[in-house]
Amino acid sequence: MSDYGFKVSLPGYDVGTATPEQCAVHSSYPTFKSRVGQSLPHFATLDVDFTGTITQNVTQNLYVVDHNYGYIPFTFGGIVFLTSVATGSQTITGNGRAGVGATLEIQAYSTTNQFIVSIYDNFNYTDATSRLQVSYYIFAENGT
Amino acid sequence: MADYGTKASVPGSDVSTIADYLLSYSSSWPLLKVGDTGQFLSNVTHNLGYPPLFFIATASGQIDEQAATYSVSSTSLNRSAGVGSPRYYICRQPLNQNFTSTILPGSSTQGSMDYDYGIKVARDGKSAESSDLRDYALHSGTRAPMVQKIDNGVMSNTGLGLGYERIVPHGLPYVPLAFAFIMPTVNTLGLTNNEYSIIPDSTGVAGYYYQITSTSIYVTADPFFFASPPTIAIAILKNPYTLDTVARTYP
Numbered sequence A: 001m002s003d004y005g006f007k008v009s010l011p012g013y014d015v016g017t018a019t020p021e022q023c024a025v026h027s028s029y030p031t032f033k034s035r036v037g038q039s040l041p042h043f044a045t046l047d048v049d050f051t052g053t054i055t056q057n058v059t060q061n062l063y064v065v066d067h068n069y070g071y072i073p074f075t076f077g078g079i080v081f082l083t084s085v086a087t088g089s090q091t092i093t094g095n096g097r098a099g100v101g102a103t104l105e106i107q108a109y110s111t112t113n114q115f116i117v118s119i120y121d122n123f124n125y126t127d128a129t130s131r132l133q134v135s136y137y138i139f140a141e142n143g144t
Numbered sequence B: 001m002a003d004y005g006t007k008a009s010v011p012g013s014d015v016s017t018i019a020d021y022l023l024s025y026s027s028s029w030p031l032l033k034v035g036d037t038g039q040f041l042s043n044v045t046h047n048l049g050y051p052p053l054f055f056i057a058t059a060s061g062q063i064d065e066q067a068a069t070y071s072v073s074s075t076s077l078n079r080s081a082g083v084g085s086p087r088y089y090i091c092r093q094p095l096n097q098n099f100t101s102t103i104l105p106g107s108s109t110q111g112s113m114d115y116d117y118g119i120k121v122a123r124d125g126k127s128a129e130s131s132d133l134r135d136y137a138l139h140s141g142t143r144a145p146m147v148q149k150i151d152n153g154v155m156s157n158t159g160l161g162l163g164y165e166r167i168v169p170h171g172l173p174y175v176p177l178a179f180a181f182i183m184p185t186v187n188t189l190g191l192t193n194n195e196y197s198i199i200p201d202s203t204g205v206a207g208y209y210y211q212i213t214s215t216s217i218y219v220t221a222d223p224f225f226f227a228s229p230p231t232i233a234i235a236i237l238k239n240p241y242t243l244d245t246v247a248r249t250y251p
Helices: none
Strands: A007-009 A023-026 A043-050 A060-066 A073-082 A091-095 A097-100 A104-110 A114-121 A131-142 B007-009 B023-026 B034-039 B052-056 B070-072 B076-079 B087-094 B120-122 B136-139 B147-154 B156-160 B163-169 B176-183 B208-212 B216-221 B231-240 B245-250
Touching (some): A023 B023, A023 B136, A060 A131, A073 A097, A073 A114, A091 A104, A104 A131, A114 A131, A131 B034, B052 B070, B052 B176, B147 B163, B176 B216
Parallel strands (some): A043 B245
Antiparallel strands (some): A073 A091, A091 A097, A104 A114, B007 B023, B034 B087, B070 B076, B147 B231, B156 B163, B163 B216, B208 B216
C-alpha cells in the first residue's frame, strides 16, 4: 500500500477516516470501467429486428464488437427475447445467457478480442414477429 | 446532504447539467468498488465483517446468475459445488446496510467527445500514464457502475407471485441495472442457509426470481422451497438498462 492516493468520501463522512465503503472513490479499490467513444460502443442496447425465420440448428453471430483487449473481459449482457407468435410470443430473459432447454440459446459473451451476441434455434422461435434486445457493458476488467 | 462535493462527467457531457448516469463519479454516491478479485480455487476469505456484493463470471466473461452454488457470508465467499476456477469479484459494498442516493435527473444530451480534459486516478503502484484501463481506480474516459440503492429486508408472505414477495421502488426515470441476492434460513433448493446467493432472473428457474421494471425491482420466492420468508438484498445501479441503441436486422 502506498502512502499516497486519492479518495472522495460520501456526504457525512470525514475523508481522513472514511472506510472504503464510506467513499465514493478510493484509489485502492478500482471500479469496473467501460470505454466511451468507441466506433461500436462498449455499452449499448443491441436491438435486433428479425426479418424472417433463421437457419435452424446452427449457432449464428448476430453482433460482434472488436474490443481487442487480448484477454476475455468481464461483461454484463441483459438479454430480452420475444419469441415468434408461432411459439407463443414468450419473453425469454437472462444475463449473459438466455434460452429454452436445448432448443434455444442466446449468448452475449466474449473471446479474447471480441464481444459476440449469438443465437441457436432449433424450434423456430425466431421469425419476423420476434425481437431481441441485449443491453451490454464490456468492461476492461478480466472476465476469467 | 452537504452543499459541497465533487463530480466529473464522461467526455462530451457538461458536468453541471448532465444526468447522474452520465457522470464518471459523484461524491454523493459510491462507485461499485472492487475489493478483491481472482480465480476461484477454494473458498475465499475476505473478513470484511459484512456480506459484500459479489459477482462470479463464466469462462466467457459473462456474469453468472445461475451460480446458486456460490454464497457469501461476512467472512468469506463460498462454493458448495461446481468445478473449474471462475473469476470472482468481491465489492466493497455491504449487502446488509441500506443506502439510497440522491437522483439528479439532468440532461441526457451529450456533445462531441473531447479528450483534452478529464480525470484519471491510478491504482496503488500503477502509472497514471498507463494505457491499460485495469491500472486505474477511476478514469473519466469510461463509464462505471454507480450505486443508486442498497435495500435489505425480509420478504412478505403475500400469497402473490410465487408466494413471498419483495418490491423495492427505485425512483429512477429509467429502467436500471440491478442485481438481487437471497439469504434463506431454510430451503430445499440447495442454497446455503444464512448466506447470500445471487438470484437469477425469471426464465427457466424454479423457486425464485427477480424482475426489473420501470418503477421497481420485484423479487418473488416459493414457500414450497422456503419454509420461512428469506431475506433479500437488492443492489440498484445508477446505470440505465436500456442504453444508446444499436439497430440490426437479421438475417
